[in-house]
Amino acid sequence: MEEIARATSTRGELVLSQRDDGSLELRANGVFVMDTVETSTERALATRALALHHDPREVLVGGLGLGFTLEAILADDRVGRVTVVEIEPALVDWMRDGTIPFGPPVMADPRVLVQVADVTHLLRVAGPSAYDLVLLDVDNGPGYLVHDANADLYRSPTLHEAKRVTRAGGVVVVWSAAEAPELQRTMETVFGRWRTEVVALPVDLQGRPESYWLYVGWKGD
């Protein structure tokens, strides 16, 4: 394993490494955030939401990571603008300057608008009905947080804000590494029981079959 880049912020240390097989791995304060091996569910976060909307022009992506959700959103010509909210400025730099080799073409797409901010804050200050799709993948899910401060993201007040900034007919999707029944109940409270969906996505974690999860809420017309 070779360290490629390291940055320190108020949240601690962010380290990007390259494994012996060439894949990249991102860790925050030593905790695994993601890698470039199993990226199917980061992409599914985008493709699932895109499939649920007939005209997804304005998209909010919370958590840039290594850009797989963003790339999948940009692959859809219907999308006119993607606002990406990422809390770690170094990660935005690494994606832009080629430290992450596949980053520059994704970040150079003229439809991409990057905001370095806490997405929970952005949801609070954004205007109403600003987005068709709101995609949230900023942590491992409510049960196993990289940053304790992200707990609020999975709670009712923030999810109400996510609904508020979504246009009628729009979709909010939250990614989770583990099944999260409480998050499901919160989504049902916020969006209404018949306007939510839970999607289990099978993944292969180095030979170990697992599931990652999407929690979907529709904002009614």
Ligand SMILES: C[S@@+](CC[C@H](N)C(=O)[O-])C[C@H]1O[C@@H](n2cnc3c(N)ncnc32)[C@H](O)[C@@H]1O
């Ligand atoms: C698991 S990664 C996202 C992966 C992404 N979906 C992809 O396709 O690569 C989580 C990202 O969210 C960022 N993040 C963590 N907390 C955040 C917050 N409160 N607001 C915005 N970004 C946050 C992390 O720095 C990291 O880049």
